[in-house]
Amino acid sequence: MLEILKSRLLQGYRAGKFPRRAPVMPERFLGLPLIDNSLCQKDCSACLQTCPAGAIQKESDGGITLDCGKCIFCGKCARACKSGVIKFSRQHDLAAFERKQLLRRDASYSYELQPKPIIRQLCGRSLKIRQVSAGGCGACELDFNVLNTLAWDMARLHIQVVASPRHADCLLVTGPLSKNMLLALKKTYLSMPEPAFVIACGTCPISGGIFAGSEAVCDGIEEVLKPDLYLPGCPPHPASIMEALLRFMGRQMRPMEGDRENKAQKEDKAQEGDKKPEDSLKA
Amino acid sequence: MSPLIFAILLIIFAALLCLLLSFNERSAGLVVADFSSGQLHLPALIALAGTILGLLAIVPSCAIALFRDTLPGCGEFMRAWFLLPIICVGILSALHSIAYLDKSFSPLRRGVYWFFFNMTVAMMLLVTQAEHPVIFLLAWEGMGLFSFALIMFDYKQKENMHAAWIYFLACQAGGALLMLMFFAGAFPLFVFICGMLGFGLKAGAPILHIWLPGSYQAAPAPASVLLSAGMINLGFLGILRWLVLPDPALAPLLGYSLLICGMPGALLGIFFAMPQKNLKRLLAYSSVENMGLIACGLGFGFLSIHWQRADIALLSFAAAGLHLLGHSLLKGNLFLLTDHVYRASGELNLDKLGGMQKILPGTGYAYTLSAMAISGLPPGNIFMAEILLYVAAARGIASDKLSVVAPSLALFLTLAFCGVLAMTVFSKASAAIFLGEPRSKAARRNLAVPPLMKRCGIAFMVLLLIFLCGSPFLAPRLMHAFVGQYESLYSADLGAELYASALDARRLLGLVLSCVLLVGMLFILLWRVRRKYLPYSTAVPPRRFTWDCGFAQPTARMQYTGTAFVQPLVELFAPLLRPVKKILLPRGLFPKKASYELSCHDGSEQIFWRPLVNFTVRLAIFSHRLQSGHLHLYVLMLISALLALFIWGFAM
C-alpha cells in the first residue's frame, strides 16, 4: 500500500490538458494538408508520381486535389513539389462528416462542425464504442487504445469502449476491410441496437489506404456501411481521434477558420517556455 | 364403511378386474377411446376409473379433516395431510399414465401396469390407514412389492433390473427391520433403532437412500411420481405414527437423530444432485435433499419440545408439514414435465438437451417455475415452509443456551447452503433443458407430446398455486395437528403459545405472499413504463443472433453444457463428491483425439455399501474355508469350542 502511494507520488498527476488546451503536435508532425493551387505548375506532376496512395489528382483547371481520404500522410508530395503547392500543417483535426469534405483544394478549413442532432442528443454525454479491426496494420488500434491511458483518459470525456456491440452506440472501424472480415463487420453492425453509428478511423477504412487495389481487401468500408464520421490519418494521431470523437458527440466547438493555424502556433510558443518537454508532447 | 376403506377396496377391485380382463384377448384389445398417441383399452379404463373414483371418494373426508375447526381428531388431520399428496399425485399420475402407455405397449403389458399401479396406490392408502401393526406391515410389504414390479416394468434394460433388485432388497430389509421393531417392544432403544432404519430406508435417509436414485430413474415416469411424491413421505408418517406416538419419551432422541440425519442428508442429496446428467436421477437426489430438510424440520420440532420452546416447535412442525406437501406436488410435477421432455426428444441426458423452450413452451414455463420453487425461491411452496423453519432456527440462535444455539445455528446454515446449491442445481437443469440451442439431434426431434400430459402439468400448477395461497391458513392448522397429536409431550399449557405461533406463522406467510404480490405489481408497472414510454422500445425489437464475436458459423457446441455449468463447484467439492473423470488428454503437438467424461457415483455406495458388501463377501469366503468337509477339522473345532467353554466356566 505504501509502495503504491510512493509510486503514485513519483508518477504524479499526468492527465493531458486536451481538450481545454489545443494539443501541441510534434515538430515534424504532418497534419492537415494545405493546398495553394495558385502556385501549381500546369505541366508538373511530381506530386502525382511520388504519391504512394494515389491521393492526388490533377484537375482540368490545372490545380490539384488532394484526397485526405486516400492520403497516408507520408509527406513525399510536399517534398517533391518544388513550387510549394502542398504543405502539411501541424493541424490535428482532420475528421469530417461527409466523404467529399475530405477532398482538399485550398488552405481553408470548411468542415462541418455539428453532428446530426440525434447523435448529440443521445450520445453527447455517453458514447460507447465497439471497435472492429477490419484488416489493417494494427496501428490505428494502438493509437485508439492510447486514449484509455492517463494522458488522454477518454472516460473523463464520456467515451468508453465496451465489450459487446449490443452495448455500443458506435462502431469504430479501422483497416481497409479485408475480405475475410467482411462478414464479421456486417454481423457486428447488425448486433448493435438502434440507432447505431459508424466511424471510419484511419485512411484505410475510408478508401483502403495503402492497401487499396489488393485482391484481398475491399478498399474501405463504404460499400458495406456508410460511416457517420470520416477520420483520415495513417494512423491518426490520438489527438485527432480524440478531437474527432468529441466532434462526433457534438462536444467540441472549433475556433473559426482563418486564425486557427496562427493561434495554434502562438499557443505552441507560449507553452514551450513553461512546460516540461514530456508534458508538451503528450498533449 | 369409511370412505378410505371403500376407496381401497374399489381400487383393488379395479386392479384385479383389469388384470383379469387383460388376459382375455378380446376384452384386452377393446378400444374405448382413441387419443392422438394411443388408445385407451377397456381394462385400463376400468383401472383408471377405479383409481380416480377411489381417490376422489376420499377427498371430502380429507377436506373435513383438514378444515374441521375443533382440535380433536388430530390423528385424522395428520392422516389427511399425508393422504393429500397421494390423492393429488395419484389422480394426475394415473391420467398421465394413459398418455404414457401409448401404442408401443401391448394390451397385456398395459393391463399388468395398471394392476401394479392400482395396487401400489391402494397399499399406500392402506399404509396411512392401518392401525394394527400386522395390517400395517402387510400393507407396507405390499406397497414395496407392487412398486418393485412397477420399477421393473421396463425390464429389458439391464440397469433397470439392477436398480429394481436393489430396491427389492431395500424393501425387504426395511420390512424385516419394522417387523423387529414391532415385536421387540421390550427394548426401547432397539425398537427405536429398528424403526429409524426401517422408516429411514423408505424416506431416503442418507446412506440408506442407496436404492432411491436408481429406482426413480428406472421406473416409468408416472410410477416415479408415485414413488417420489407419495411413497417417500410415508417413511415420515411411519416415524410419527409408530415411533413417537406409542412412546413419547423417545421424542428428544428422535429429535436429535432426525436432525443429525437430516442435515447431512439434505447436503449430500443436493451435492450429489449437482453433477447428475440424467434428469430423473437429478430429481431423485433432490428428493433426498428435501427429505433431509423435512427431517430437519421434524427433528428440530421434537428438540424444541425437549427445550420447552413450544413456539419454535410449532413453527418447525408447520414448516415440515408444508415442506412435505410442497415437495410432493413440485416433485410430482417435475417428474411429469421431465416426461414431456423425454417424449419430445427421447433423451434424458441434460448435456444433450437444450432449446426445448421453443418446442415445449408450456412445459418450459412450468418446469422453470417449479424448479425455482423447489430450490426454495419465493414465491414457491418450499419457500413458504423454509421461511418458517428459518424463523424457528433464528429464534433458537437468539436463545441463551449453547445447547440450543448450536443445533439452531447448524440448521440455519444447512438451510442456507442447501437453498443456494439447489438454486444452482435447478438453474442448471432448467437452463440446460429449455434454454439456448439444442445440443443434439434428439433435442431437435420435436416429437408430439400428448395433450393429456400437458393438461396434467397445468393441473399440477393450479394445485400448487392453490396450496401456495392456502399456506397461511394451513400452517396454523398443522400446528394444531401436532399439538393434538403429541399433547402429552408438552409440560406447560399450550394454549397461549399455540395462539401466538399460529398468528405469527399466518402473518408471516401472508406478508410473504403480499411481498410477492408487490413484486408482481412492481414488475407489471415497470413493464408498462418500459413498453410505453421508452422511445425505441415501443417498436418490436429486431430478432437477430446471439453475439458470437462475428464468427461465421457458430454452433450449438459453443454453449455451456449442464456439466460445464457446475464444473467449478464440482471441482471445489471433489473431495466429497469423488467424481470419476475419464479424460483422454490431447497428447503431443498434433493430437489425434481427446475425450472427457465425468460421472459421479453415489457417495454412500462408494463409502459405505461397497466396502460393506466386500467385507461380507470376504467373511463369507473365509467361513466357507472352514467348511472344508474334513471330519478331523470338525472334531478339532468341536474340541477347541469345548476347551473355550471350559476356560470361560473356570474364569467365571
Add this chain to the structure above:
Amino acid sequence: MAEQFLILRNPGAAPLSELPILPFDEFRSQALAAIIGRKARVVAFFAYAHGAAQRLLLILASDQEGKLLLSSSEIEGAFESFTPSSAQFHWFEREIYEQHGIMPKGHPWLKPIRFDSPGSNADEPGVCEYFRLAGEAAHEVAVGPVHAGVIEPGHFRFQCVGEQVYFLEISLGYQHRGIEKMLRQGPDKKSLHLMETCCGDSSCAYSGAYAHLLESLQEDLCPTERTQVMRMIAWELERLANHTGDMGALANDVAFRPTMAYCGRIRGEFLNMTAELCGNRFGRGLIRPGGMGYDINDAIVAKLLPWLQASGKELRNALELLFSRAGVLDRFENTGTVDSKTAANIGMVGIAARASAQKQDLRSYHPYGWYRENPYEAAWAESGDVYARALIRYEEIKKSLAMLEPALKKLPPAEKNAATPPLSLQPKHIAVSMTEAWRGELCLCAITDEQGRFEQFKIVDPSFHNWYALAMALRGEQISNFPLCNKSFNLSYCGHDL
C-alpha cells in the same frame, strides 16, 4: 555426402546461381541433418513458381555459427511433409499448401492459416474442421474474430469443460491484405509503405529489415555510421514502447491498476519520442533504404535525453511496483507455461522463446547494423511462464534504456550530405535480411529477376513462429487465464496474416 547449402550472413545476398537446387530427397535429408546436427532453426520455408517449375526454398539459421543456410529443391505438386520429423515446419507447410496447393504429404494438421485461396476450400473465413474434445459434457468457447477489447481479429477455439481448457486452436487470416503479392515486381513507390504497414507496431523493425535487404542487393546503398546509430535508436525506442505497453497490459489483465496506468502513459512517451524524430508515433518514414528519412539534430537530442531519463526512471518505478506485488506474481507464475522442449520443437523465436530457455537473439547471434560493433547479450529465462515473459521484457527494457542514452549522447557527426542513389537492384540475386523486432526474429527474403525487380518477396513475421506456442501454453490452463497468457505473448495478427 557433403553439405550443400548456400551460406549467408545476416543481412546478405548472393547470386541466384549459387543457390543449390537439390533433388527433394537430398534436400530433405540435408535439412533435417542440419536441424539436428547444427541445431539450426527454420527461419523461412516457402514455395514459389520459377517459370513453370515449383520450387521450395528453405532458410535455416545456425545460431552458434551465426550463419544462414539456404537450400532449395524443385518439386511437382506434392512433397513429403517435414512436419512429422520437425514441427518447426508445421505452419510453413500449411502456408505452402494454402498458397500454392502443393500438398505436403503426411502433414498431420493440414488446415488453412489465412483462408486465402487456393489451398483453403472454406466458404467463410475461420470455418474449418476444428479438433474436438469428445464427450457430451465437453463444449467449445469460440472467441473472435471481433474481440471484446480493442485488438485485432483472430478466432480462438477452446475445447473446454467449464473453466478448464483442454485444447486451444487458433485460426487467423482475418487481417489478410495480400501484402506479399503487392510487393512483387517492386520496389516501387508503395513498397516501403507496405513494409511499414505489415505490422503497425513494428514499423521500424520492418523498414529497417527492408533497408538492409535493399542495401545488400545494391552495393552503393551504404548506410553511414550515423545512420546505423539512428536506426538503432528507432528500433530500441520501438522495443521500449511495445514492451512498456505490454507490461501495462499484463498489469491490466490482473487488474493491478497502478502499473497499468503508468505503463500506458510511459509507452506514450516513447511513442512521442519517436514522433519527435519523424513526426509519426510509429516511426513511419524514419528509416529508408540507404539512409534515414529524417536526421536527428542537436535540438532533438537535447529534448530527448532528459525526457528519456525521466521516463526511464518512472518506468523502472512502475515495473518494480508490479514485480513487488505478491498478488501479481501469484497470477504470473506457473501460468501459460511452455517448456523449453516444446519451445525448441515448435521453433519459437523472440522474447517468448527466450522466456522458455531458448538462447537466441539476432542482435547477439546474427548481429546486423549497429549491433555488429556493439555486442549485445541476450536476456533469457528458464520457466517459460507468464512471469518469465514479463521478466524478459523488464530485462530488455533495462538494456534498451542503457543502450539509448550513450547512443544519443555520442551521435557520430553527420557526413556530407550524399544523396541516396536511385534504386537499381542486382538482378538474379537472392537476399535475406533479418532483424530482431521487439517480438522476435523478423525475416525478409527477396529474389530478384533479370530487371532487378522482386520476383519473389517473402516475409516471415516473428508471430508466424509463435502462434502455435500460445495454443500449447493454454493446454490444461484455466480459461480465465487466457487473456493474461495472450498478452504475455502479444503476438501480431496483421504480421501473421500479411
Add this chain to the structure above:
Amino acid sequence: MSMFVWFCGLLLSLLLCPLLSGLICKLKGIFVGCPGPSVWQPYYDIIKLLRKGSVYSQTTTWVLPLAPLISLAAMLCAMLFLPFAFVDSPLAFEGDVIVFFYFLAGARVISVLAAMDTGSSFAGMGASREMQFSSLAELGMFCILAFLVMTTGNFSMSGLLNGAGILIWSYSGTALLLVIIAFFILLLSENCRVPIDDPDTHLELTMIHEAMVLDYGGPDLGIIHYTAALKLWLFTSICSLIIVPAGLFSGFSGLLLFILAQFLLGVLVAIVEGTAARFRFLKVPQFLLAVPGLTIIAIIMLLLFK
C-alpha cells in the same frame, strides 16, 4: 417524523445509487493519476440506454426480456425492509431478512437463466461463475446473519442492523470487527469487484457479471446497470448499518450520516480496487470461504465472552 426520514432515505437511495458507482470509478481514476470518468457518468449511461432500441437474439425465449425487470422489481421490494437512515423500516416483520436475501437470490437466478437463455458461451461462463461464487457467498452471508441474530436477538432486517449498536461494540468489538471485514469481502464479491471480478475489464473470458449481460442492449441494459448500482448501494447500506451504532443518530443527522457512510464505503471499495490485483479464479473460493471462517470465529468469541 422518523417515518419521513426513512422515506427520505429510501428515496435518496433510489436516486443516489448510480452516483456511488460513479464515485468509485472517479476515485479509481484519481488513484492512478487521471481525472477519471465523471461521477455522473452512470446517470448519463442509464438515461442514454433507456432511450435506445434493443436487439434480441433468436435463440432467446421469455426469460431474457423479462429478467431485468423481474430483478429490479425484486430488488426494489427487498429494499423496503432496510432501515434507511437508522430508522426501522415501517414494513419490518420477523423473517423479512429471509425475504430480503431470497429476493436477491431470485434476482440472481433469473439473471443467470437469462444468461443461459442466449446460448452464448460467454454468458454461460459468467452464469456458471456467478452461481459458484454466490453459493459460497450466500453461506457467508447467512453466517453473518446468524451472528447478528445472536447479538440482537431479533430477526427482522431493521432489528438486526439497527440493533447492532453500541452494545456490541462495547462487549465484543473484536467479533464485530471480524464480521465487518467478512461482510466487506462479501460486498466485493457480490458486486463483482476486484479482487474477485474486475468491473473495468472488457475481456469476455475473465468477466463474471458483464459476461452474463453481453447480449443485452438498450433499455434492458440500462435497467441492469441501475439494478447493479442499487445492489451495491444495498450492500454498502447494510455494511454501514452494521458498523454505525444506531441509537446515536436520529432524524436528519442520521440521514446525513447514512448517506455519508455509503460514500465513505465507496471510497474504501475504490482503494481496494486501486491497490489489489485480481485473484486467479481458483483462489476465489478460498477467499470467499474466509467469510464463514471469520464469522464463525466471531460467533465463538461471542459465545465465550457473552
